[in-house]
Amino acid sequence: MKAGIVGFRGSGKTTVFNALTGLHAEVGGFSAAEAKNLGTIKVPDERLAQIADKVQPKKLTYAEITFTDLAAASPAGGKGFPPAMLNDMKALEALVHVVRGFDNPAVPEPVDILRDARNFESELALSDLMIAENRLARLAKQGAKTREREHMEAIKSHLDQEKPLRTMDLSEEAWAELAGFGFLSLKPCLLLVNVAEDKAAAPLPAELGTFAAAQRLRVMAISGQVEMEVNDLETAERSEYLKSLGLDRPAKDRFIREAYDMLNLISFFTFGPEEVRAWTIHKGTKAHQAAGKIHSDIERGFIRAEVMDWRDVVVLGAESKMREAKKIRLEGKEYIPQDGDVIHFRFNV
Ligand SMILES: Nc1nc2c(ncn2[C@@H]2O[C@H](COP(=O)(O)OP(=O)(O)OP(=O)(O)O)[C@@H](O)[C@H]2O)c(=O)[nH]1
Numbered sequence: 392m393k394a395g396i397v398g399f400r401g402s403g404k405t406t407v408f409n410a411l412t413g414l415h416a417e418v419g420g421f422s423a424a425e426a427k428n429l430g431t432i433k434v435p436d437e438r439l440a441q442i443a444d445k446v447q448p449k450k451l452t453y454a455e456i457t458f459t460d461l462a463a464a465s466p467a468g469g470k471g472f473p474p475a476m477l478n479d480m481k482a483l484e485a486l487v488h489v490v491r492g493f494d495n496p497a498v499p500e501p502v503d504i505l506r507d508a509r510n511f512e513s514e515l516a517l518s519d520l521m522i523a524e525n526r527l528a529r530l531a532k533q534g535a536k537t538r539e540r541e542h543m544e545a546i547k548s549h550l551d552q553e554k555p556l557r558t559m560d561l562s563e564e565a566w567a568e569l570a571g572f573g574f575l576s577l578k579p580c581l582l583l584v585n586v587a588e589d590k591a592a593a594p595l596p597a598e599l600g601t602f603a604a605a606q607r608l609r610v611m612a613i614s615g616q617v618e619m620e621v622n623d624l625e626t627a628e629r630s631e632y633l634k635s636l637g638l639d640r641p642a643k644d645r646f647i648r649e650a651y652d653m654l655n656l657i658s659f660f661t662f663g664p665e666e667v668r669a670w671t672i673h674k675g676t677k678a679h680q681a682a683g684k685i686h687s688d689i690e691r692g693f694i695r696a697e698v699m700d701w702r703d704v705v706v707l708g709a710e711s712k713m714r715e716a717k718k719i720r721l722e723g724k725e726y727i728p729q730d731g732d733v734i735h736f737r738f739n740v
Pocket residue numbers: 399400401402403404405406407417418419420421422462463464493494495585586587588614615616617
């Protein structure tokens with residue numbers, strides 16, 4: 392489960408990466424082509440915090456996501472992305488496109504959020520178009536009359552209309568068959584507009600919203616610089632600083648939740664006196680597979696899932712109290728856990 396921080400040179404990717412991970416990777420001075428930062432971050436979760444408050448476990452474990460800060464793409468209006476960057480992006484499950492919304496003396500072009508967002512989207516689509524065309528040429532040579540060829544034709548004509556594959560209707564099954572091509576404009580993508588400190592609380596331009604909706608992009612504004620600095624402040628100084636910029640809290644937590652959702656991930660919780668913990672699964676995962684996240688033995692010997700509402704756990708605490716109050720529901724292996732379910736797996740090996 393990897394999300395990548397991508398974007399044009401000097402847009403503040405590494406600054407955003409530092410803000411998210413609390414690491415101190417070097418910023419400024421354009422990154423070398425092979426430079427890559429990798430960091431894991433905890434996914435904040437108010438529900439989990441409340442359960443832990445009630446249960447007072449020895450250990451509290453949050454869900455995590457891994458972010459990669461990729462090397463820079465050529466500046467806005469450049470001539471295609473370097474092949475290494477395209478390859479790196481193919482390996483990602485979701486893209487966070489950092490768009491520059493502040494004046495960077497090292498970048499000659501003036502700030503233009505919509506231009507950069509458009510140019511980046513065009514590059515993704517162009518790379519996909521080349522893949523589709525090459526593949527079609529090969530299939531034509533072989534005289535193939537396959538379903539893959541039909542799909543590729545459809546993909547090509549969609550891209551020819553300058554639309555990203557995100558907006559194309561094809562069955563999930565078909566996309567799964569085509570997964571090996573690593574289409575970039577198909578990946579879920581969040582436009583993260585990196586704004587100047589004094590614009591941190593200002594609304595984004597309306598045209599950007601229209602563009603994002605048409606391209607099926609999520610949008611969010613953040614001031615990478617502010618968020619990075621906030622990390623290094625004492626708690627007491629934090630709110631003062633944020634208030635002086637017109638913000639009530641860091642955008643970081645909201646961003647992480649957004650990214651988690653974009654990766655199509657949900658959490659279920661387990662609890663006890665030893666540990667309160669969040670586990671990450673893809674939406675739609677069945678109960679016995681979810682159990683396998685904890686231990687393969689639990690998946691193998693799965694008997695049933697005892698499912699609880701986290702709000703009840705926050706009130707009642709101990710599992711015995713939950714049982715007394717009849718707040719435990721029994722589910723079988725085909726059950727699809729929902730975000731925020733508290734689960735106790737019964738198993739036998
Ligand atoms: N004023 C302001 N400056 C920022 C902000 N974010 C980043 N910068 C500055 O912009 C410059 C580039 O930031 P980086 O985070 O290195 O940008 P990058 O996208 O990783 O750069 P490359 O990897 O070289 O493409 C640095 O001098 C940062 O201090 C911001 O939100 N506000």
